[in-house]
Amino acid sequence: MKKILIFDLDGTLAPSKSPLDKEMSTLLGNLLQKKNVAIISGGGFPQFEKQVLNNLLCPEKLLEKLVIFPTKGGTMYEFKKGVWNEIYAKSFSEEDKSKIIKAVDTISHEVDFLSDRCFGKRLDDRGSEFTFSALGQEAPQAEKEKWDRNFTKRKILEERFKKLLPEFDVAIGGSTSIDITLKGINKAFAINQIFTRFAYKKDEILFVGDALFSGGNDASVKTTGVETFAVKSVDETKNFIRNIINNNE
Numbered sequence: 001m002k003k004i005l006i007f008d009l010d011g012t013l014a015p016s017k018s019p020l021d022k023e024m025s026t027l028l029g030n031l032l033q034k035k036n037v038a039i040i041s042g043g044g045f046p047q048f049e050k051q052v053l054n055n056l057l058c059p060e061k062l063l064e065k066l067v068i069f070p071t072k073g074g075t076m077y078e079f080k081k082g083v084w085n086e087i088y089a090k091s092f093s094e095e096d097k098s099k100i101i102k103a104v105d106t107i108s109h110e111v112d113f114l115s116d117r118c119f120g121k122r123l124d125d126r127g128s129e130f131t132f133s134a135l136g137q138e139a140p141q142a143e144k145e146k147w148d149r150n151f152t153k154r155k156i157l158e159e160r161f162k163k164l165l166p167e168f169d170v171a172i173g174g175s176t177s178i179d180i181t182l183k184g185i186n187k188a189f190a191i192n193q194i195f196t197r198f199a200y201k202k203d204e205i206l207f208v209g210d211a212l213f214s215g216g217n218d219a220s221v222k223t224t225g226v227e228t229f230a231v232k233s234v235d236e237t238k239n240f241i242r243n244i245i246n247n248n249e
Contacts, residue, residue, distance in 0.1 A: 008209035009041035029058030044126035073190025074128025188220040
């Protein structure tokens, strides 16, 4: 009997940077009637609004059972008295930002597989996270899916960023991206916030994500000791949620 279900967003609840579809929105609304829910994603709060919050089909009162962690736990929000409230934010200093921008410029000139064709800006400052997107922030899903099917390009980028920015956490994000956060800020950090702020025990928590494999952007969750459930698609997540709702687990 899990008391809180925690979900990754991109690839788990919705395709990358895409809004929840109507079926998923309804399922999450029904799930909130039975369970507390948290969502952890590399996107910032505005991205959460576009993908999740503006699309959830549930009474406003149920949103008080939802906690969101943008930027992999670098920020946390709760819904109280009709608004989303920022609980904390682990933000970069101006010196941090300068170092990261300099590293991006260096790598952009060193790596030969970064095409001149770019869909929007490559570097997105999310306050408590920088995301470097090789094809740009607005790249079509089809382009992103075929760019690095075997992780080779992202692993090269990850190693280059780690070498230049050893004082930060660097990890593969989505299908074309690298995420840079303050040291220790990752999805495991978000899980630990749930432990400390809500007093849940490990066996009362279940995390669902599509990248729990070694090197995946959900893998850090395993270090917390909570139970995990791996999915390969949004449809698998829908089936999982249906089973929870129907079996009242």
